[in-house]
Amino acid sequence: MSSPARRITLKDLARELGVSTATVSNAFNRPDQLSPALRERILGEAKRLGYRGPDAKARSLRTGRSRIIAVILAESLTYSLNDAVSSEFLSGVAEVLDTQGHTLLLLSARQAKCQLVDSASMADGFIVYGLMPSDELFDSLPLNASLVAVDFNVAGHPSVHIDNEPSCFEIADHALSVKSRKRPAIVNLRLTETPCNGRVTPEHILLPPERTITRARLSGFYRALEKHGLDSEQVPMWNVEENTFDVCAPVIEEILDLPDAERPDLLLCMSDRLALTALTLAEQRGLRIPDDLCLIGFDGIAEGQYRAPRLTTIRQESGDKGRLAARMILGLEPRHSRLLKTELILGETCH
Incomplete structure (x- = not known):
């Protein structure tokens, strides 16, 4: 009985292409760092060899970062996605996270506290949008969490108004x-x-x-x-x-x-x-x-x-508010309050 084929790794793909492992990683996680032609070549070769991308769990354990940014919404998810203002804001956030290879996690302050805490534990940073029903929410977030507030003030953290x-x-x-x-x-x-x-x-x-x-x-x-x-x-x-x-x-x-x-x-x-x-x-x-x-x-x-x-x-410009908040939470803009x-x-x- 033949042994199963060895799973191809990021190093294998880099060796095959004659590029650095960082370049391959950027093709999956930070596409803005590469030319479109180089990224397409890397992704095409990855597909041919059966490489599906860096292992997110392994990366998270190694770096202590999940590359997940949570947006905590004051309203329900249904309301926020249907409302023209909040959906434009979320589109602005997503635009920046997409280009920087991060994932957007949507949470609602109206969720059960245990649900919210469990989900929030995965995030590297938080964007808080709108009037929160209670300040107790912030006590449940990870200690020293990076946070930017939008249309709302949170003591000790920058805001966008x-x-x-x-x-x-x-x-x-x-x-x-x-x-x-x-x-x-x-x-x-x-x-x-x-x-x-x-x-x-x-x-x-x-x-x-x-x-x-x-x-x-x-x-x-x-x-x-x-x-x-x-x-x-x-x-x-x-x-x-x-x-x-x-x-x-x-x-x-x-x-x-x-x-x-x-x-x-x-x-x-x-x-x-x-x-x-x-x-x-x-x-x-x-x-x-x-x-x-x-x-x-x-x-x-x-x-x-x-x-x-x-x-x-x-x-x-709700989209601009979202883009600015996302750039601030990622450290691409100075973290001080803006008007x-x-x-x-x-x-x-x-x-």
Whole structure:
């Protein structure tokens, strides 16, 4: 009986090709380090000889590195992959990890703690995205773990943010300048300490600024209102618990179905999804945009720019946030906190 054929190794392949073992390793793990022609030659020869690539387990034991980067999402995986903003962010992260030969591991802070801890133990570093439900999450991560926070602050670690307060001031100031509006209102996103999918009352306690970026957006709106002589305390606010049409719709319907004398003539919305939901429901009711109702959003998602009327909004480059966070966690960018700029997009929903 013949003995089984010996498994070809990385050294065997390097010898066959007349290149170094590091060059072969780069062809599988760091393709950006090689010319496309050389990488194709190495991969072609590897396939012919039956070599499937470096043994990940052996490499991890040898180097103490898994080449896995975990993104911990504040929301569920289903929500995050369907949401236009978070999916653009994840695409930016994946783009960098792909070129650097790393693997992306997606985790949700809403998973059971034991599940999260077991999965997190495999990662070399962590990118934390969004408002975490509890700080206890960070106690369960490996000691001295590399971590970058995005749209959220974690003590002792760098963060990536956009200029939320100045951006909201700029767009609200524009909305209040183009035409006199007597009944502005604000539609918030997850701003109250206890769940509230409806009108915000004096009994509701708002999350503190360090817990959510929506407080910075609210501050920007308030500053613009005060500039135009409006008492921000008298401007009605509604809160939405999840940035989806199904959850937004009942809140927006409540607003639009108010008597004519009470219905807002300007909605300052903290996301494009909120504004687009309002736009759809307003059109169903025969309201003219922007004559009867002026709308502004925030995010700059493609959907808001591909329909008529185009949404007036703030464009944030979520893909750039993802790319920057990934480069920081890999040590390709200095690990200090960054504040990214945004862009005011003047559409037809507020002019």
